[in-house]
Amino acid sequence: MSAPNVQEKNSPSYPHQENAEEAALCERHPTLYIAEGDIVLSAPARRKLADGSDERRSQYFRVHRAVLYKHSAVLRKMLTVVGRRTSRRTASAVVYDGVPHAPLSDDGEDLAAFLHACYRPGELCEHLEKRGLSPAAEAILRIASKYECNALMEPILRIIRGWPTTVDAWEKWDAALDAESFHHSSLGRCSEDCRSCISKRLPTPSHALNLARLYCAEALPGIFYSIARTPTGQFVTWSRELDLGWVCDIRPEDQERLIEGRKKLKTECEKLVDVVLAPPRAPSLETGACRREECEKFKDWLADTIFAQNSYDVLGLLKRCASTFQYGRRVDDGEYLELCSLCQKEVWCRIRKEKSRVWDNLPNIFNLA
Ligand SMILES: [Zn+2]
Ligand SMILES: [Zn+2]
Structure with missing residues (x-):
């Protein structure tokens, strides 16, 4: 799955908007603004400009309600009322480009990754197999857990739950890592086709800790131990980050835990x-x-x-x-x-x-x- 594209030039302003400056910062998503869609979602997105400042935009998606409803009962409940008049006397519902419009508070890029996964759930599994817990997968997990899309969360959570939580599981995992590093040293590197490699699927240590804290707290002791047992100045065994020092970007409280734990x-x-x-x-x-x-x-x-x-x-x-x-x-x-x-x-x-x-x-x- 490719990361959501960022359009280089500003989208044309849309007729219903009077404020030209505001309109220029509304951007239709290049692949997820589908003409036949029956609802428009918008979400705030940021882009770093050349001078280092942030440009705020609104990312617009035009999608099919049926696709969203299939994945999430929360979205179904939330969006069925969008576009409906509550009574004859209230003003007409918010409409954008001819269909009901629901502004969301989610991050625009996260939402793009999530919507892409809703349309192509098969690609998500392929992506996870190839790239593991990438930033895109984490974005999908964030949104999917908010809207309770269990089917999308499951394959992502399975990777975090793969972390050993018992001493027997630890031994198997440790043996698998040994076998993997032997395989890699005989190969010289991790080849494109070693799909099952643990080190390819797992996130960096700091990400692993954050994800486990959010979604799978029982994996935390094993993750801490994996990091702490690594001798200073060496790479953490599972990590694919080659230039990783011992504590890298781990947050200070966790560094403290690791130092005391050691x-x-x-x-x-x-x-x-x-x-x-x-x-x-x-x-x-x-x-x-x-x-x-x-x-x-x-x-x-x-x-x-x-x-x-x-x-x-x-x-x-x-x-x-x-x-x-x-x-x-x-x-x-x-x-x-x-x-x-x-x-x-x-x-x-x-x-x-x-x-x-x-x-x-x-x-x-x-x-x-
Ligand atoms: Zn004896
Ligand atoms: Zn490999």
Whole structure:
């Protein structure tokens, strides 16, 4: 879907308007002023002039009521009365170009994107697949949510709802991002046809936070975590913005949340070693706790390597730990170390428990409660 065109020259003034200056700032939309339409909508639009000042215009759309009514019961209720005389004694309704005219307060460019989607809902899905949550998609979402057009909101919201909201969903998402970055590094870049790429569909971090706050608050902890775990000076994993710094254009309150959240995540990382590799508990009196030397040696090795990494990525650290101890490891002196099945089971349970605990604690870590 192309962004709404901005007409370069002023539209001709229309006969019913007496004020020439006012008329010059009324602009019929180049593609959404349909001659057979039975209602005219107008909305304020702004355009930046060469000298930096704003020019205010009124954007006019001539459309079919039936198309609007099909998408929105709110618009149906609002617009059916437009053009109707309330009584024989009141003045005739506002008419523009021969049909009833309803001035709206929505932004003209937002409204253009929305009306385009009403006429061609199929193009919206295509657009989302190719461009993801673009500014045009956000504009459609703004208007569609105001007029309760669920069918248009749904495909857009699905992208935001794709954000993990549980620890299991997080793991799948994280694995998908890993696979994607592997795919891209082997390819050298994101190709035109990698349509399913997460990084292509998602908005920038600051947009993601704004959208989630408006439409899907349960996605916020996961989004904050995705940003916070990124080392300073690197690109946020999912973002397609290549020149993005760590906090870029994120608003100050959220930057504060991220900075404070990172401190807490770091503390969580430091605490993990004592929780996950704590001495084994005796499962029953008969068997007793594991005192195997190899297990102790392997745990020491894990503590000195994986757990010694300085990181904000608690969940990533737990993931690396899980994959390492599961298969055993040849350590520096050439010895192959493995945990006994008892220790494996115990460490595995502790890792699962810690993952859930940290995930459930994210709203506190980022002060979102
Ligand atoms: Zn790609
Ligand atoms: Zn053991």
